[in-house]
Every structure is written in C-alpha cells, then in structure tokens.
Amino acid sequence: MLLEGKVAIVSGIGPGMGRDISLAFAREGADVALGGRTAAKLEALAAEVEALGRRALPVVCDIADEAACAAAVDRVAAELGRVDVLVNNAYDGGDAKAFVDADLDDWRRTMEVNLFGTLAMTRAAVPHLEASGDGRVIMINTMSTQRIQPRWGAYAASKGALATVTKTLAMELGPKGIRVNGIHPGYIYGDSVEWYFNHLAEKRGITFQEVYDEVASETCLGYLPHSEEIAGTAVYFASPLARPVTGQMIGVNAGHWFNG
DSSP states (O other): TTTTTTTEOOOOSSOOOOHHHHHHHTTTTTTEEEEOOOHHHHHHHHHHHHHHHHEEEEEEEEEHHHHHHHHHHHHHHHHHHOOOEEOOOOOOOOHHHHHHHHHHHHHHHHHHHIIIIIOOOHHHHHHHHHSSEEEEEEEEGGGGGGOOOOOOOHHHHHHHHHHHHHHHHHHHHHGGGGGEEEEEOOOOOHHHHHHHHHHHHHHHSSHHHHHHHHHTTSSSSSSSOOOHHHHHHHHHHHHHGGGGGOOOEEEEEESOOOOO
C-alpha cells in the first residue's frame, strides 16, 4: 500500500496507460480522479477502481481548455479532500506527416495538448500539491524525444518541449515540496501497436509475428512491455520510494534505447 491515503489525478483516461496507472494506484491504496473527454470511459473505469475498495471521481475535461483544467482540479480537491499526485497522461499523437507536407496549424494543435494543456493541468494543481506537503507530478512522455523517426515531428517536438519543461518545473516547484519527473515509454504493447504492426506486416508481405520479433529484437530484454508494466514506474514516482527523485526521466522500454 505505497499510496495509502493519497489522492491522484490521472488525465487522458482510455483503454491503455491511463486505465492501467489508475488501477495500479488504486491497488496501492490511492483514491483516483479520472480525467478525460468521454464520460462513458470514465464511468466504466471508476467502477473498476471502486471494486478495488477505493474512491473514484470521473471528471470530464478537455485539457486544451485552461479554465476547464482549473475547474476540474478544484472539483477533485473539494470532493476527494486533497490532491497529492498529478499524472499528465493526455496527449495528441500529431499528424504523422513529413514536415514539408505538414500544416503548421496541426503542429500547433498538438502543442496545445501535449505542452500547454499539460502545463494548464499542472499549474491548476500546484496549490493543492504544495498543500499536501509531498506533491508529485508525473509526465507521461515518449521515446520519440530520444529516438527520432520521420513523420513524427509534431509529436516529438511537443514532447521534447515537455521533457525540457519537466526539468524547469522540478527546479521551480522543488522549494514547494513538489517532485516532477517523466516516464518515457517505447512501444507500448497493446491494441494500437498490434494494429500498427499488422499494418506493417500487410504492407511488407510478412506476418505480424515477424514484425513483432524484428522490433522486439532491438530491445535488450527481447520483448515490448505492456502498459500494465509501465504503470509500475508511475507508482514508484508517486510513492515514498521516490522522495529524493526529481527532474528525472526514466526510459521504460525493455532497453530499446538508453538515456543520453
């Protein structure tokens, strides 16, 4: 029960990382506020959290709306009593176009969610995190800040900016007792990666398993981790085990690439 008595906000609730982090937190004793744009998804996950014996609060919120972020965080503090942890998981995947073919307004929209939306959620949470005496902000980032690939420029640029601002926030919020860290997964094995690998297999005339084995062979451990495993690092950052840790990034990727 590493998070007993804590209240966490997890944004970007869906079938993958947001869900698994929320359930991992609940198993460790935290009450969880669930942020996202689809009420049905939030309510379904809230039932799963409550089945684990914890309180759950579904909050419909678009993080690109700064006023909505402030209202959402204040509601969580009012209804659950406090805010100890903020997990910024909501994201926009970008346009998947080469730079010369891209509309820069699409890049701006991606930046609005991945950088400015995350900053809006974080700024709204700061007074509550400071009041907790041991606040934590966890940025769900990506391997794309380190492992550059073509056509992912909008996404990589926004997340690269987030990686830099994570360090800035660690310095500026440290005196308030708030730790700020980033998790950088590689491929997260699940439905979306399965779809992508099947697409690559069809395009290349090979099997899904051949594509998976090819990518997995690039990792030190020979496999691609599921979001359930990656959620454990979020538990670590939120827990007393990470009390002296701030301004750091952890690549949670089975050794697909190394920081630096």
